[in-house]
Amino acid sequence: MPIIDTDVHESxxxxxxxxxxxxxxxxxxxxxxxxxxxxxPFCYTSPGNGNRADVVTEDGAPVASDYDLMRRQVLDEYDLTYAVLTGYFYPTMLKLQYGLGTALAAAYNDYCAEHWLAKDERFIGSIQIFARDPQAAAREIDRMSDHPQMRQVMLPVVDDIAYGDPAYRPIFEAADRNEIMISFHHTTHAQGPYGMGLHYMERRALLPISLMPQVISLIVNGVFDNFPNLRFMVLEGGFSWLPHVMWRLDRDYRMGRVEVPWIKKLPSTHCRERLKLSTQPTEDISAENWIKLIELMGTDEILVFSTDYPHFDFDSPNAAIPRGLPDDLREKIFWKNAAAFYDIDVPLAAASIAAE
Amino acid sequence: MARHTVCRLKDLPVGKIVPANAGRARIVLSRTETGEVKAFAGRCPHQGAHLEFGCISDLTQAERPNEVSVDKSCSVLRCPWHGFEFSLATGQAVVADDRGHFLKLRRYNVEIDGDDVVVVT
Structure with missing residues (x-):
C-alpha cells in the first residue's frame, strides 16, 4: 500500500x-x-531525550540531521511513497527581532531545499515563515512556492498566536494565491489553558488543547469562508476531540451567528470539507473505537497518517493503524486523504499494488 | 378550525413580541415594518423556551470578518434562551442543524377584522 507520512522532522x-x-x-x-x-523549557524523559533512542549516527551527529539515516530508518524501512518534512526549527518562537526571525525562516527554507528536498524526490516540503511579521511571511511564501516540492506553509503553534486573527490574513492570502496548503504543528512553547503544567507528561497531554483553538480561531474568524480553496492540516494534535469541537461550534453558531454572519456554513461542514488531522500520536484505541470516532466525525476523509519520525512517540506504519479497520479506510488514512490534501499523484506502481 | 380575537391591532407595536392566548394555546405575535402581523406558537421548538421573552432583530450579515451590517428587510425572532434565530416571515430557523434540518416555529394564520387581531387555530 502507498504511504504518505505527513509529519517527518528534518533538522x-x-x-x-x-x-x-x-x-x-x-x-x-x-x-x-x-x-x-x-x-x-523542559526535560524530555524518554530514553532518547525526545527522539527515538535508535536514531543515532556512527559519528555521533545530532539526530534528524542525517538524510542517509532518515532514509534507512523511515523512508526505505517502510517504503514511504512520500514523506512531508515539517521541520523542527520555528523562528516564530522568537518574540522580538523580527528582521532576524524573517531572515532565519528564509535561510532555513534555502537550507532545507538544498540539503533535504534535493536529495529525495519522495520529500514534500513545508515553507517555514516568521509569522509575527505577516507581510514578510507572505513574501517568503511567494518566494518559496515555486519550488516544486513545497506544498504547504507551516504555521507553528506557540503560546500567543491564534491564526484566525485578521493580522495574519496576509499569510493565508499568499498561500491562496500560490495554491499551497496550510499545516499546523505545535512547538516547545505550545501551552494548554493553564500553561504547560508541572511535568513533561502533563505538558504532552495538553498539546491537543493547544491545537484545537487554532481550528476554532480559523473558522470563527472567517478564514475558511474567505479562502474556499485553502485546506488545513493539524499535525500531532490528536483527533478524538474533533467531534466535540464540531458539535460545540455548530451549537455556538446556531446561538451566535448574529455576531459572526461572515460564517456561511456550519463549522462542522467546514471541518468535514477542508480539515485534516494527522493520526500520530495514536492513543492505542481499539479498531472498534477508531470506527466509532470516524462515524462521529461524519466522514472518513479527515485522518491522515504520520510517524513523527524521529521523535520518541513515533508511530510505526506497521502497527499504529489497526489492521482490523476496513481496507478502504486504511487506504484513505495511509495515503488517499493526504494525496487529496496536497493534490499530488501517487506513483502508478504504488497505486496499482494497492489496487490488487 | 377556530377563530380567536387575541388583541387589538394598536396593542402590537412594530418590532416587539406580544404574548397572547388563542384558546388554550399560548402564542406570540409580532407586527412587521410593513404592517403584517405574524403569529407563532409560544414555545421554541428547540428546548421549549417561552418565546414571549425573546426579541425581534434585523438579520445581521457580512461578507468579510468584522464588517457586520443589518438587513432591515429581514427580521428574525430570537429565542430568549439560546438565541436561535427564526425568520419572522416564515418561522424557519436561519441556521440548519448538522443533518440539514431547519427548526420551524408553528405559524398561525392571522386576520385583521377592523381593529381586532384574529388568530386562526
Whole structure:
C-alpha cells in the first residue's frame, strides 16, 4: 500500500548550518554565536531525550540531521511513497527581532531545499515563515512556492498566536494565491489553558488543547469562508476531540451567528470539507473505537497518517493503524486523504499494488 | 378550525413580541415594518423556551470578518434562551442543524377584522 507520512522532522546539525544562507548583519550574529537558539523549557524523559533512542549516527551527529539515516530508518524501512518534512526549527518562537526571525525562516527554507528536498524526490516540503511579521511571511511564501516540492506553509503553534486573527490574513492570502496548503504543528512553547503544567507528561497531554483553538480561531474568524480553496492540516494534535469541537461550534453558531454572519456554513461542514488531522500520536484505541470516532466525525476523509519520525512517540506504519479497520479506510488514512490534501499523484506502481 | 380575537391591532407595536392566548394555546405575535402581523406558537421548538421573552432583530450579515451590517428587510425572532434565530416571515430557523434540518416555529394564520387581531387555530 502507498504511504504518505505527513509529519517527518528534518533538522540542521547546528545553527551554523544556516550561516551560508543568511544575509548580513544576521550572518555575522549567528556565525559568532550571538544567539544560542530557541530554548526548550523542559526535560524530555524518554530514553532518547525526545527522539527515538535508535536514531543515532556512527559519528555521533545530532539526530534528524542525517538524510542517509532518515532514509534507512523511515523512508526505505517502510517504503514511504512520500514523506512531508515539517521541520523542527520555528523562528516564530522568537518574540522580538523580527528582521532576524524573517531572515532565519528564509535561510532555513534555502537550507532545507538544498540539503533535504534535493536529495529525495519522495520529500514534500513545508515553507517555514516568521509569522509575527505577516507581510514578510507572505513574501517568503511567494518566494518559496515555486519550488516544486513545497506544498504547504507551516504555521507553528506557540503560546500567543491564534491564526484566525485578521493580522495574519496576509499569510493565508499568499498561500491562496500560490495554491499551497496550510499545516499546523505545535512547538516547545505550545501551552494548554493553564500553561504547560508541572511535568513533561502533563505538558504532552495538553498539546491537543493547544491545537484545537487554532481550528476554532480559523473558522470563527472567517478564514475558511474567505479562502474556499485553502485546506488545513493539524499535525500531532490528536483527533478524538474533533467531534466535540464540531458539535460545540455548530451549537455556538446556531446561538451566535448574529455576531459572526461572515460564517456561511456550519463549522462542522467546514471541518468535514477542508480539515485534516494527522493520526500520530495514536492513543492505542481499539479498531472498534477508531470506527466509532470516524462515524462521529461524519466522514472518513479527515485522518491522515504520520510517524513523527524521529521523535520518541513515533508511530510505526506497521502497527499504529489497526489492521482490523476496513481496507478502504486504511487506504484513505495511509495515503488517499493526504494525496487529496496536497493534490499530488501517487506513483502508478504504488497505486496499482494497492489496487490488487 | 377556530377563530380567536387575541388583541387589538394598536396593542402590537412594530418590532416587539406580544404574548397572547388563542384558546388554550399560548402564542406570540409580532407586527412587521410593513404592517403584517405574524403569529407563532409560544414555545421554541428547540428546548421549549417561552418565546414571549425573546426579541425581534434585523438579520445581521457580512461578507468579510468584522464588517457586520443589518438587513432591515429581514427580521428574525430570537429565542430568549439560546438565541436561535427564526425568520419572522416564515418561522424557519436561519441556521440548519448538522443533518440539514431547519427548526420551524408553528405559524398561525392571522386576520385583521377592523381593529381586532384574529388568530386562526
Amino acid at each position: 540542521f546539525s547546528s545553527l551554523q548550518d544556516l550561516v551560508p544562507y543568511l544575509p548580513d548583519p544576521y550572518k555575522g550574529w549567528i556565525a559568532q554565536g550571538a544567539w544560542r537558539g530557541i530554548p526548550q
